[in-house]
Amino acid sequence: LLQLAMPLNFLGFVYREIRQALIDMHTMFELLHKDLEIKDVSNASELQVNGGEIRFEDCTFGYDERRPILKGVSFTVPAGKKLAIVGSSGAGKSTISRLLFRFYDLDSGKITIDDHDISQVQQASLRQAIGIVPQDTVLFNDTIFYNIAYGRPSASREEVEAAAKLAKIHDFVMSLPDGYDSTVGERGLKLSGGEKQRVAIARTVLKNPAIMLFDEATSALDSKTEQDIQASLNDVSKDRTTLVIAHRLSTVVDADEIIVLEQGQIAERGTHNGLLKKSGLYAEMWRRQLEVAQKVAEVEKAAEGE
Numbered sequence: 001l002l003q004l005a006m007p008l009n010f011l012g013f014v015y016r017e018i019r020q021a022l023i024d025m026h027t028m029f030e031l032l033h034k035d036l037e038i039k040d041v042s043n044a045s046e047l048q049v050n051g052g053e054i055r056f057e058d059c060t061f062g063y064d065e066r067r068p069i070l071k072g073v074s075f076t077v078p079a080g081k082k083l084a085i086v087g088s089s090g091a092g093k094s095t096i097s098r099l100l101f102r103f104y105d106l107d108s109g110k111i112t113i114d115d116h117d118i119s120q121v122q123q124a125s126l127r128q129a130i131g132i133v134p135q136d137t138v139l140f141n142d143t144i145f146y147n148i149a150y151g152r153p154s155a156s157r158e159e160v161e162a163a164a165k166l167a168k169i170h171d172f173v174m175s176l177p178d179g180y181d182s183t184v185g186e187r188g189l190k191l192s193g194g195e196k197q198r199v200a201i202a203r204t205v206l207k208n209p210a211i212m213l214f215d216e217a218t219s220a221l222d223s224k225t226e227q228d229i230q231a232s233l234n235d236v237s238k239d240r241t242t243l244v245i246a247h248r249l250s251t252v253v254d255a256d257e258i259i260v261l262e263q264g265q266i267a268e269r270g271t272h273n274g275l276l277k278k279s280g281l282y283a284e285m286w287r288r289q290l291e292v293a294q295k296v297a298e299v300e301k302a303a304e305g306e
């Protein structure tokens, strides 16, 4: 029986490897396909970023033309300022970031960066100008060094370590037996949500983009991790044009402008204090989040007392 089990075990291993390879290929072709859908115009120029002002002008878009997702959205993020987008699930927040990356073209309206229409510039130069810290960072089945250096493949060991220090992940990496040579990703070491976000922050630091896009994770991180990540992000986004898709209102308090998106339209806009005074949607969201935070604190306190 043992003689039979060994080859079966091996076959199982081969099967899983082939299946993973097929999944990887599928993902790759999906990504390639996505790129092929949107083409550069024939005489596309390279995007020259000078400050990185972002402007959405009366933007309308739907993944399916029968179902509009964004309906006439307009806003400007002046160079070096921070705009936060809040709103209920499905309101269209992440869609805004996908459009800025030009994963899709608008049905009508215009998106510009420093007055250049993003549909007229080379996609590679557009994506080079934007550093993204996504909700769920994809890690390659490679070393942690490779995963961070992906932000700028020519980066030296010193530069990668400096970026990791800024993103506050260096100490964690050094605590691993193989340090920066540790393999991470699906078939290696699994990193936690917070650690993955730090890898993404380190990548962004290396890329050194004029524009930063932060899609905050919906899944809750513990509050200490959350605060630490917030602090690293604030360091990294200083003096860069920053767009935050926020799920926790604590992230948006210091934004230069907050827009509240409801069913693809801007329902309210202003600063944190201005919006609280309006006693509208934002004020209500804030009140609800405070209530939840208080409940969590009470439960934590009760658990401590047990």
Ligand code: ATP
Residues within 6 Å of the ligand: 063, 064, 069, 087, 088, 089, 090, 091, 092, 093, 094, 095, 096
């Ligand atoms: P959340 O806070 O839950 O992340 P969101 O405000 O970021 O939500 P979006 O991801 O922008 O919402 O999605 C807006 C709407 O567009 C949703 O109704 C969603 O179902 C739809 N949608 C998103 N991506 C696609 C897609 N690739 N194809 C078709 N519909 C999509």
